[in-house]
Amino acid sequence: MLRTPQRPTSLAVLTSGGDAAGMNAAVRAVVRAGLDANLTVYTVYEGLQGLVDGGDRIRRATSESVGGILHQGGTVLGTARSDDFRTPEGRRRAAKNLVELGVEALVVIGGDGSLTGANLFKEEWKDHLDGLVAAGEIDKEMAQASRRLTLVGMVGSIDNDMFGTDMTIGADTALHRIIEALDAIHSTASSHQRAFVVEVMGRNCGYLALMSGIAAGANWVLIPENPPEEDDWEESMMNALRAGRAIGRRLNTVVVAEGAQDKHGNPITAEYVRSVLADRLGEDTRLTSLGHVQRGGAPSAFDRYLSTVLGYAAVEQVVTSPGGEAQLIGLKEHQIISSPLMECVEQTRAVADRIAERDYETAMEMRGGSFRDSFNMLKTMVRAQPHDPEPGQRRLRLGIIHAGAPAPGMNPAVRVAVRVGIDKGHQMFAIRNGFRGFEAGDIHEMDWMSANGWASRGGAELGTSRHQPRGRHFAQIAESIEKFQLDGLLMIGGWVGYQIASQFKEEAEQYPDLNIPVVCFPAAINNDLPGSEVAIGADTALNNIVSDVDKIKQSAVASGRCFVVEVMGRDCGYLALMSGLATGAERVYLPEEGISLADLEADVNSLKIGFRLGKRLGLVITSENSDPVYESGFIKQLFERESEGLFSVRQSILGHIQQGGDPSPFDRIQATRFASKSLEYLIDQALSDAPQSAFMGLQHGRIVFTPLVEFPNLIETDVHRPKDQSWLSLMPLAKVMGRPGSQAL
Numbered sequence: 001m002l003r004t005p006q007r008p009t010s011l012a013v014l015t016s017g018g019d020a021a022g023m024n025a026a027v028r029a030v031v032r033a034g035l036d037a038n039l040t041v042y043t044v045y046e047g048l049q050g051l052v053d054g055g056d057r058i059r060r061a062t063s064e065s066v067g068g069i070l071h072q073g074g075t076v077l078g079t080a081r082s083d084d085f086r087t088p089e090g091r092r093r094a095a096k097n098l099v100e101l102g103v104e105a106l107v108v109i110g111g112d113g114s115l116t117g118a119n120l121f122k123e124e125w126k127d128h129l130d131g132l133v134a135a136g137e138i139d140k141e142m143a144q145a146s147r148r149l150t151l152v153g154m155v156g157s158i159d160n161d162m163f164g165t166d167m168t169i170g171a172d173t174a175l176h177r178i179i180e181a182l183d184a185i186h187s188t189a190s191s192h193q194r195a196f197v198v199e200v201m202g203r204n205c206g207y208l209a210l211m212s213g214i215a216a217g218a219n220w221v222l223i224p225e226n227p228p229e230e231d232d233w234e235e236s237m238m239n240a241l242r243a244g245r246a247i248g249r250r251l252n253t254v255v256v257a258e259g260a261q262d263k264h265g266n267p268i269t270a271e272y273v274r275s276v277l278a279d280r281l282g283e284d285t286r287l288t289s290l291g292h293v294q295r296g297g298a299p300s301a302f303d304r305y306l307s308t309v310l311g312y313a314a315v316e317q318v319v320t321s322p323g324g325e326a327q328l329i330g331l332k333e334h335q336i337i338s339s340p341l342m343e344c345v346e347q348t349r350a351v352a353d354r355i356a357e358r359d360y361e362t363a364m365e366m367r368g369g370s371f372r373d374s375f376n377m378l379k380t381m382v383r384a385q386p387h388d389p390e391p392g393q394r395r396l397r398l399g400i401i402h403a404g405a406p407a408p409g410m411n412p413a414v415r416v417a418v419r420v421g422i423d424k425g426h427q428m429f430a431i432r433n434g435f436r437g438f439e440a441g442d443i444h445e446m447d448w449m450s451a452n453g454w455a456s457r458g459g460a461e462l463g464t465s466r467h468q469p470r471g472r473h474f475a476q477i478a479e480s481i482e483k484f485q486l487d488g489l490l491m492i493g494g495w496v497g498y499q500i501a502s503q504f505k506e507e508a509e510q511y512p513d514l515n516i517p518v519v520c521f522p523a524a525i526n527n528d529l530p531g532s533e534v535a536i537g538a539d540t541a542l543n544n545i546v547s548d549v550d551k552i553k554q555s556a557v558a559s560g561r562c563f564v565v566e567v568m569g570r571d572c573g574y575l576a577l578m579s580g581l582a583t584g585a586e587r588v589y590l591p592e593e594g595i596s597l598a599d600l601e602a603d604v605n606s607l608k609i610g611f612r613l614g615k616r617l618g619l620v621i622t623s624e625n626s627d628p629v630y631e632s633g634f635i636k637q638l639f640e641r642e643s644e645g646l647f648s649v650r651q652s653i654l655g656h657i658q659q660g661g662d663p664s665p666f667d668r669i670q671a672t673r674f675a676s677k678s679l680e681y682l683i684d685q686a687l688s689d690a691p692q693s694a695f696m697g698l699q700h701g702r703i704v705f706t707p708l709v710e711f712p713n714l715i716e717t718d719v720h721r722p723k724d725q726s727w728l729s730l731m732p733l734a735k736v737m738g739r740p741g742s743q744a745l
Contacts, residue, residue, distance in 0.1 A: 010039055047079040054094075154310050173300045174294040176297075206225050210378065224355050396426040399486045404523075405466065413492050414430070417676075429443050434464045441484075538667075568654070572623075588734055674696065
């Protein structure tokens with residue numbers, strides 16, 4: 001439980017500005033974390049206007065009052081523009097309403113305008129109290145009891161344009177909506193060899209356009225921060241698109257950010273781009289403006305997780321640092337941080353100022369290294385032909401292989417690795433069907449178009465397997481390396497691939513041709529690999545789980561059931577815990593913790609109490625290897641046997657559907673980033689006098705390469721999981737969020 005001396009005793013939470021998917025999850029987290037901290041919590045309806053209106057628009061919240069909203073898009077609290085709040089008189093009425101309720105802290109979920117207005121309200125707070133006392137509207141005792149107002153903000157915005165956080169609430173879901181549309185457009189565009197221009201939101205920020213262009217394999221992208229360098233940029237775009245047609249591309253897709261402009265500051269509209277393509281390219285060109293569909297729909301798994309951890313951290317900030325400078329809670333390098341609110345707002349507006357002043361270089365720098373790297377990668381991926389090799393350059397011959405189970409994101413990774421390698425002047429070879437194919441010499445050279453169209457494709461086009469070489473198998477692999485004169489190997493896969501790659505050095509004593517650098521790229525839905533906080537494929541699997549559990553919950557609510565849902569993970573509980581947070585599960589069972597009979601007894605008793613009080617839904621998520629005896633079927637039977645007729649119990653094993661489907665935007669974007677960095681590292685090692693093998697991953701927001709010889713030291717004995725799993729720190733949060741009282745989750 002969160003504790004601190006002299007902390008506030010109550011808080012209010014509101015949503016304001018444009019709606020963003022995940023706002024409801026944030027509200028739910030604030031309410032439940034606040035109640036867990038023994039605070040009185042109020043929800044404010046209709047944004048800042050609700051503060052002014054008071055009355056029924058400020059309601060005391062219970063755990064039950066925020067049940068059933070986690071999966072809903074938009075904001076159940078509502079949001080509205082407030083001319084009243086822009087006036088001192090309106091803000092004074094808002095102060096009176098809060099003082100009368102004893103509210104000492106305010107949590108605001110909104111954009112920079114809403115957060116700025118709330119900060120002004122905080123700065124004027126004491127003046128408002130003095131004015132209310134002077135007018136006789138409150139007495140001195142009430143004013144003294146409310147002398148401070150703690151303000152904490154979270155950014156709810158699909159634009160992802162706010163300093164102080166790497167991701168804003170709603171941006172990932174907006175990317176999902178955009179990618180769904182672009183994938184659908186690709187199908188019809190390639191069928192008819194049409195050109196499509198797609199306009200996306202973002203105001204002065206090109207994040208949505210840039211990332212959706214990378215994730216969907218767009219042929220050209222226009223963003224505000226980096227306009228085309230040429231005055232006749234239209235002709236440069238036409239030349240690139242014509243060249244793409246000449247090498248066999250069946251479609252042309254141009255993504256335009258709503259704030260796109262040329263280097264002179266003149267707007268570049270989507271309609272203008274469409275007319276240019278139609279007139280100069282002579283193609284049937286269609287325009288699609290996605291509009292507010294980008295805001296809508298159920299939040300993605302990531303937005304549910306992000307909103308939940310930010311909401312919990314906001315309450316922690318309220319109770320541990322009351323009365324200080326207004327703070328913004330955000331995500332930086334996979335860590336939750338707190339930053340001065342107005343510094344973040346000022347930095348955010350400074351980027352827009354740099355763009356307005358046509359200082360594009362500074363604008364790109366202010367967006368950060370990841371944004372700049374992504375833009376540079378996009379320029380490589382949209383090329384119709386690679387750069388010519390440098391004169392006298394040594395041309396490496398590099399292999400790409402999959403190993404282990406298929407993971408969504410493998411195909412985008414191969415596409416990027418192939419093009420980066422070829423663009424740098426090297427030859428790229430596909431090893432088909434995993435290490436079994438390596439032994440058989442099933443190896444083929446790939447050209448620039450070999451992986452065309454793979455940006456959005458699920459599965460593993462190169463094939464993969466769990467086959468593990470033994471003894472003479474390594475001799476056959478060595479023969480294949482010698483035959484094809486491979487200088488390095490990129491292994492995109494999971495646990496099996498890491499194990500095999502780590503054996504190369506030992507086997508090289510007998511088979512010297514194995515002594516080539518190997519880079520292991522983490523691709524496994526279980527997220528069970530050392531050296532990386534995330535593995536490619538896990539986000540797609542989580543979204544698959546969340547989608548199915550949402551449907552299960554609708555069924556359960558209608559008939560009063562408890563569902564026991566089993567998810568994959570082998571010896572790692574990542575999918576179980578993260579899907580539990582994203583779906584509002586009351587209980588999550590993990591292999592890392594195991595299951596005891598006492599746990600089951602306590603959980604079934606808790607369910608019985610809830611259903612007696614009117615509860616209509618129970619949800620338990622268990623990882624597949626949580627316990628060798630108390631597996632999901634046993635739990636289902638036990639709960640049903642002990643339910644005393646209060647509820648029925650159903651078991652659902654989601655199975656291999658978790659591995660399927662097209663990769664999520666997050667997995668496509670990370671696959672692009674990982675593959676580019678992996679290929680660059682592999683090239684450096686292959687050209688080195690003392691090449692090293694490594695496995696790569698994301699640690700605290702940075703890509704890190706760990707020597708492959710460390711693999712045995714970083715994993716648990718006899719199980720498939722690393723010793724260090726930072727996500728386990730979220731287990732207490734899952735328990736707080738899983739206390740739904742007597743109503744739906």
